[in-house]
Every structure is written in C-alpha cells, then in structure tokens.
Amino acid sequence: MTIFEAYNDCKRQLQAAGIEEYVFESKQIIRHITGYTNAQILTKYTQSLSNFQRDNLTAIIKQRLIRYPLQYIIGKWNFFGREFFVGPGVLIPRSDTETLIDVCLESIKKTENPRVLDLCAGTGCIGITIKGERNDARVTLVEKFDEALTYTNKNVAHNNVDVNIVKGDVLKTEGADGPYDLIVSNPPYINDSDMSTLQPEVTFEPTTALAGGSDGLDFYRHITKEYKQYLSKYGTLAFEVGINQADAVAEIMKENGFLNVQTRKDYCEIDRVVFGTVD
Numbered sequence: 309m310t311i312f313e314a315y316n317d318c319k320r321q322l323q324a325a326g327i328e329e330y331v332f333e334s335k336q337i338i339r340h341i342t343g344y345t346n347a348q349i350l351t352k353y354t355q356s357l358s359n360f361q362r363d364n365l366t367a368i369i370k371q372r373l374i375r376y377p378l379q380y381i382i383g384k385w386n387f388f389g390r391e392f393f394v395g396p397g398v399l400i401p402r403s404d405t406e407t408l409i410d411v412c413l414e415s416i417k418k419t420e421n422p423r424v425l426d427l428c429a430g431t432g433c434i435g436i437t438i439k440g441e442r443n444d445a446r447v448t449l450v451e452k453f454d455e456a457l458t459y460t461n462k463n464v465a466h467n468n469v470d471v472n473i474v475k476g477d478v479l480k481t482e483g484a485d486g487p488y489d490l491i492v493s494n495p496p497y498i499n500d501s502d503m504s505t506l507q508p509e510v511t512f513e514p515t516t517a518l519a520g521g522s523d524g525l526d527f528y529r530h531i532t533k534e535y536k537q538y539l540s541k542y543g544t545l546a547f548e549v550g551i552n553q554a555d556a557v558a559e560i561m562k563e564n565g566f567l568n569v570q571t572r573k574d575y576c577e578i579d580r581v582v583f584g585t586v587d
C-alpha cells in the first residue's frame with residue numbers, strides 16, 4: 309500500500325464513521341505514521357508503507373473509529389504556536405483558549421515583570437504560553453491531579469520555560485501567595501446535565517478536568533471570592549467560560565466587587581472569556 313492509497317483509505321474510513329474533520333485528521337495520521345512533513349508527503353506519495361507503518365495505521369484507525377481522541381493518539385498538540393504533550397489524564401488544549409491568552413497578554417502589556425498565577429493548569433498551556441510570550445513574567449501554575457501534573461512538568465521542560473509549578477487544590481485556595489498582576493483560569497465548567505451528553509471524544513478526557521458542579525459555576529464562585537485578595541492594585545482576573553456562562557460569570561465577578569468586567573468572543577463568535585480588575 310502506498311502513502312497515497314493509505315491516505316485515501318484512512319479518509320474513507322473516517323468519513324464513513326461520521327468524523328467531521330476526516331480530511332485534516334487523515335493528513336495528521338499519515339504524517340504521524342510516516343514521520344514526514346506535509347511537503348515530504350507530496351513528493352513521496354508513491355512510496356510503499358512498511359509493515360510496521362501499515363499495522364500502526366490499522367491500529368490508529370481502529371482507535372479513531374471508537375472516537376479515541378486524535379490528539380491522544382499523536383501524543384502532542386499545538387497551542388498558540390507551541391507544542392504540548394497530551395495523553396490520558398490531561399485536557400487537550402483547545403483553540404478557544406487562545407482568546408484567553410490574547411486577553412491575558414493585553415492585561416499585562418504595560419506591567420514590567422508581571423506576576424501571573426495560572427489556576428487549574430493541566431498541560432500548562434496557559435501559563436507556559438504567557439511565559440513564552442513574556443519572558444520577564446514570573447509565572448506560577450497550580451494543578452491538583454498527579455496525572456495532569458505529569459504533563460505540566462513535561463511541557464514546562466519541553467518548552468524550556470522557567471516557571472513555578474505547585475501541586476495544590478484551587479478549591480482550598482492553595483498555591484497563592486500574591487500579589488499577582490494577573491490571575492487566570494480555565495477551570496472545569498461543564499454542568500451536571502451536560503456531563504451526560506458529551507461528544508464521544510470528550511468522554512475520554514478526565515472528568516476531573518470537565519465537571520464544574522451542578523450548574524458548572526463552582527470554580528468561578530470560589531476563585532472569584534477567595535483569590536481576589538491575592539490580586540495587586542489594578543490586577544486582572546481572567547476566566548475562560550463555557551457556552552452561555554459569560555453573563556453568570558460576569559455577575560459573580562461584579563457581586564464580588566470586580567470593576568470593568570468585560571466579555572471577549574472566541575474565533576467562533578462565542579462569548580468565551582470574562583475578565584475584570586480589582587481597581
């Protein structure tokens with residue numbers, strides 16, 4: 309079987325299984341099994357796959373047909389131009405979260421050596437990206453679960469950034485000593501009823517990264533109330549929120565005395581980030 313035949317076979321099987329991004333995914337899979345870049349694939353498409361590569365392809369397609377996430381199969385994923393290791397036990401970075409990075413970078417634009425706290429860090433994609441974009445920032449990442457922390461640590465090393473990692477429970481306000489110029493969080497925010505209707509791929513991601521309590525707002529209430537005292541004068545609190553949560557989260561922030569509370573839309577025009585300042 310040539311690379312071109314393998315690509316077509318992969319596309320056909322993924323499409324038949326109803327996988328929406330079957331073209332994009334097939335390209336990623338072929339790159340993964342051959343180790344070639346897109347440009348190399350274009351020149352080597354008549355080359356035959358080795359037995360190992362064929363077996364690997366068969367195994368990967370089988371995993372995708374049960375909706376095991378492509379990102380876990382490949383083992384790494386791109387976020388804001390950087391590579392992050394991913395796998396079972398950690399949430400896969402989403403492009404929606406890049407909007408949160410934009411807001412964070414704007415909020416610390418005029419602050420030298422800003423102190424930044426990333427709560428619920430997972431892969432570390434938020435804190436690591438902020439440090440990567442602002443080398444003078446002093447960044448702390450807080451994560452509770454060991455499975456996720458394995459990836460936080462690996463990604464800090466892989467991206468070669470100097471940040472502080474704390475194993476801590478955000479719901480017990482652990483990991484803070486402040487004052488911070490920016491506290492940012494993409495916490496678990498799926499409500500109980502939506503937890504039973506997740507996309508098949510999402511069911512392979514850790515429940516601990518998804519479930520945010522009966523209305524999905526537990527972490528927003530706690531972080532807003534308990535971490536406010538750790539913000540510096542004019543410091544910013546910025547959250548990623550789920551679909552239809554922006555108004556409720558903005559209300560929680562206003563009730564807790566935050567000022568200039570604003571919402572920012574993601575690339576799909578969904579209200580995705582809520583942020584405000586203490587002064």
Ligand SMILES: C[S@@+](CC[C@H](N)C(=O)[O-])C[C@H]1O[C@@H](n2cnc3c(N)ncnc32)[C@H](O)[C@@H]1O
Pocket residue numbers: 398399400401402405427428429430431432433434450451452453456476477478479480494495496497516517518
């Ligand atoms: C929605 S994921 C976000 C991960 C990453 N920040 C991102 O944007 O992709 C939430 C993360 O919070 C962690 N987490 C859940 N409960 C926590 C708690 N009580 N304290 C600290 N981290 C927690 C989960 O393990 C998970 O890594």
